[in-house]
């Protein structure tokens with residue numbers, strides 16, 4: 241599971257590093273600094289470098305997972321971008337350039353967050369003319385195809401709003417598989433067929449207490465006889481060419497691992513990539529959780545299932561990182577007290593873990609982002625996702641310090657908070673404590689929230705189906721919200737005083753009720769799991785605060801008020817708000833532990849999907865006046881390898897100058913691993 245940044249606002253950096261880079265559409269590109277890389281030993285630098293290459297090498301897999309035409313369209317668009325000799329200053333070409341940059345950012349033709357297909361700002365005539373003007377051998381023509389035939393095949397995918405309109409559709413009541421463009425299910429496979437297929441698999445499982453992550457690493461398709469079969473992503477299978485190249489880099493990494501445990505982890509991952517066996521995958525994750533010594537670590541593989549409408553199939557992602565020793569002391573304090581937090585949470589004791597084991601937490605420095613972590617990325621990661629592995633072996637939780645730092649540095653002084661925060665006193669608390677409390681909330685969410693609680697015996701981990709991701713994120717966020725205000729944190733030296741948490745409470749409610757709406761187009765609903773989670777928490781507490789106030793004849797703990805025509809969040813009673821967070825945490829944990837699908841559906845559909853159109857319009861208008869981009873992503877650094885005359889690596893330097901477009905074009909060239917024309 242991941243935590244995404246809710247930071248919405250960005251302008252300029254506050255030190256000399258160029259945190260903010262180019263801006264287009266609704267996107268702001270940032271850069272992150274790899275603090276401390278120069279201080280690593282040569283062996284550690286090599287280790288990071290090989291893992292970085294492995295992280296970049298799966299890029300094409302993700303593009304194909306996000307939609308079956310994406311690799312082909314990428315090659316077509318990039319050829320026009322690099323080779324078109326006509327007027328490159330025309331409105332059409334400029335709109336085309338923005339479109340391509342958005343496609344790069346999303347690893348496909350659908351918005352990375354909203355999942356809607358991009359609407360091109362250039363004409364079909366322009367693109368046809370441009371395609372006819374470039375060298376045909378560079379175009380992704382199917383066998384024997386002319387440019388005109390390719391245009392006839394691919395243009396509807398770009399221009400027709402009814403063709404593949406959504407990457408991942410979460411709309412209640414529709415066939416989520418048939419209506420999603422993501423490439424996880426083959427032609428004609430329905431939601432009911434897919435659900436039955438995996439239900440049968442689970443029922444046939446001889447060891448139901450230790451289920452593998454069924455369906456996680458395959459595309460489910462119909463064979464020639466219409467029978468459902470899994471095309472497994474493995475060496476020699478689907479995506480085998482890309483996976484073999486990932487294995488190559490992993491083998492080099494294994495050769496420079498810092499210790500035997502790390503080496504065993506990588507060896508097991510390679511075995512899994514070779515076989516596609518999900519039991520081997522579980523073995524790998526167990527080794528990965530236990531490998532806590534050493535500076536360097538990584539994520540590499542089919543990991544998160546947010547992109548599958550049924551929440552099973554995992555998108556490919558990669559990251560190389562190393563420990564931030566200073567900041568890790570903070571998370572070690574939390575994980576060292578994990579049992580205290582579990583025992584004292586407001587959750588029913590039936591749903592609590594008797595023994596919190598193996599929760600390790602650290603703050604890391606991201607050295608390279610790849611696959612589904614690039615360019616839009618997480619600021620916290622908690623893995624593995626398998627419930628029984630987490631319960632029996634623990635989980636590893638990381639906060640990515642240098643990315644949070646880049647978001648924060650880039651956001652200072654841009655007018656966002658001045659616009660949306662209710663008054664100077666609240667603003668002062670936020671200015672003083674928000675950065676630190678945001679980090680702490682992320683730590684609590686990752687190290688303790690996701691790791692807390694347990695399912696009742698016999699409850700299927702997938703019972704909440706399409707609502708599972710949002711409920712799980714809400715559970716982790718609420719755990720963080722409840723505890724960020726706890727005197728225990730002051731006692732542990734993690735918050736400076738009993739007031740600092742108010743910055744987190746205010747910004748969280750403001751985001752959930754109002755400002756996160758800037759990421760959504762007028763008229764649309766909330767679909768993304770993290771956004772649904774924030775809306776759920778904010779709207780549930782708002783509604784219950786209002787109910788309590790009516791019953792008791794007091795002021796509500798939190799309310800929306802109007803001042804000079806503008807809406808603001810007003811918190812009247814922070815302690816009461818904390819109590820409401822605790823109540824909702826208890827309820828959400830019950831829903832999760834009991835596998836109460838109907839309870840999950842009620843909560844999400846009541847509080848987390850619909851948007852008040854009037855408030856939405858107001859927020860969009862106030863936000864657009866600030867001229868800020870609602871989404872951020874990162875340009876990666878470039879590692880320059882220095883070698884002696886015998887070809888041995890003598891040093892590796894980290895550099896930051898590459899432009900966004902150059903990086904994307906280089907990745908498409910150097911990490912091209914899959915055929916672009918589908919068989």
Ligand code: ZN
Pocket residue numbers: 241242243685690712713716
């Ligand atoms: Zn999370």
